[in-house]
Amino acid sequence: xxxAPCCDKANVxxxxxxxxxDAKLKMYIDNHGTGGxxxxxxxxxxxxxxxxxxxxxxxxxxxxxxxxxxxSDEEDRIICSLFxxxxxxxxxxxxxxxxxxxxxxxxxxxxxxxKKLLEMAPFTHQKRPHHGAIYPTTAxxxxxxxxxxxxxAPYHSTNNYYYTAAPARVFTGGYESMSNxxxxxxxxxxxxxNTSTPTVFQAQEGHGARAGAGPTQNYxxxxxxxxxxxxxxxxxCSSSDGSGIDEDLSLLSxxxxxxxxxxxxxxxxxGYADDQKARNGCFTENPLxxxxxxxxxxxxxxxxxxxxxNYFVDEIKTEEQVLYY
DNA sequence: AACATCGGCAACCGCAAGTCC
DNA sequence: TGGACTTGCGGTTGCCGATGT
Numbered sequence: 330x331x332x333a334p335c336c337d338k339a340n341v342x343x344x345x346x347x348x349x350x351d352a353k354l355k356m357y358i359d360n361h362g363t364g365g366x367x368x369x370x371x372x373x374x375x376x377x378x379x380x381x382x383x384x385x386x387x388x389x390x391x392x393x394x395x396x397x398x399x400x401s402d403e404e405d406r407i408i409c410s411l412f413x414x415x416x417x418x419x420x421x422x423x424x425x426x427x428x429x430x431x432x433x434x435x436x437x438x439x440x441x442x443x444k445k446l447l448e449m450a451p452f453t454h455q456k457r458p459h460h461g462a463i464y465p466t467t468a469x470x471x472x473x474x475x476x477x478x479x480x481x482a483p484y485h486s487t488n489n490y491y492y493t494a495a496p497a498r499v500f501t502g503g504y505e506s507m508s509n510x511x512x513x514x515x516x517x518x519x520x521x522x523n524t525s526t527p528t529v530f531q532a533q534e535g536h537g538a539r540a541g542a543g544p545t546q547n548y549x550x551x552x553x554x555x556x557x558x559x560x561x562x563x564x565x566c567s568s569s570d571g572s573g574i575d576e577d578l579s580l581l582s583x584x585x586x587x588x589x590x591x592x593x594x595x596x597x598x599x600g601y602a603d604d605q606k607a608r609n610g611c612f613t614e615n616p617l618x619x620x621x622x623x624x625x626x627x628x629x630x631x632x633x634x635x636x637x638x639n640y641f642v643d644e645i646k647t648e649e650q651v652l653y654y
Numbered sequence: 655a656a657c658a659t660c661g662g663c664a665a666c667c668g669c670a671a672g673t674c675c
Numbered sequence: 676t677g678g679a680c681t682t683g684c685g686g687t688t689g690c691c692g693a694t695g696t
Binding site for chain 1: 690
């Protein structure tokens with residue numbers, strides 16, 4: 330036997346709400362509250378509607394302090410930050426935006442914000458990125474895809490341009506929670522703290538990419554395809570609003586599997602282009618095919634809208650702990 | 655002017671989790 | 676303890692006005 334329907338579908342009205350229905354529902358709830366029972370409410374309120382429909386109408390449209398209209402830049406930033414860390418959990422995102430509903434945010438994301446972000450990502454649209462392009466991958470987003478069973482492994486220089494004495498960590502794929510990822514991140518070996526040998530940045534000086542740049546904190550990550558990803562903060566780089574990119578790490582260098590020349594390249598960390606050929610092979614060539622993870626990466630790389638990521642991740646972690654205990 | 659297409663958004667649907675008895 | 680019922684969530688649909696042809 331199947332589950333009983335929540336209402337008599339043959340006798341309930343569907344479609345847009347009329348002003349009269351809105352008034353009835355609002356008056357009833359103002360006078361009696363929801364009574365903790367949405368299923369019984371429409372009958373009591375004299376509405377030929379399903380209880381779920383009433384609840385939705387109230388929560389998304391009629392309840393007090395609902396904010397309609399344009400989203401502010403601040404709201405955009407919060408949505409993007411949270412989406413990059415928790416994905417499409419609209420109710421949690423809505424909880425951080427007073428007056429906004431999950432449905433509103435979901436619609437806004439699907440119709441506007443996602444497009445806006447994609448337009449801000451020349452890297453994903455062009456085979457040959459221009460100088461100063463947004464980096465398509467950061468440490469956080471990369472690790473979201475591939476952090477499991479970390480183990481240390483030595484990594485040796487493969488040519489004159491890249492060098493590091495710090496151990497790389499090997500990840501074998503899979504998925505972990507954001508909390509675990511962040512905990513893992515804190516245990517990464519950094520070049521600046523544990524070695525006096527040349528860092529990847531110093532090696533780049535010889536390459537002509539960043540003359541005079543000193544050692545900078547960076548992380549090396551190996552995936553299960555034996556590709557090495559080097560992430561770091563670009564100390565001299567700042568965004569147009571001057572906020573910098575200190576809140577997250579950008580993908581600085583990448584080695585494909587094997588050591589053939591076609592798979593070695595460095596990203597233009599300061600807008601200095603170098604191995605165009607290699608960069609062309611790194612990212613998707615289909616500008617229309619974006620997975621959620623790719624969009625998350627895109628958000629993570631945009632420091633204008635993501636510079637409070639860690640703050641919100643901390644908040645969410647706290648919330649999760651509260652819920653857990 | 656008529657039709658087609660697009661974009662925004664309200665509303666619906668199915669499912670899973672939570673609650674009650 | 677388990678089944679019935681309710682609530683909440685997220686994905687999807689469909690309507691309608693705007694825009695393009």
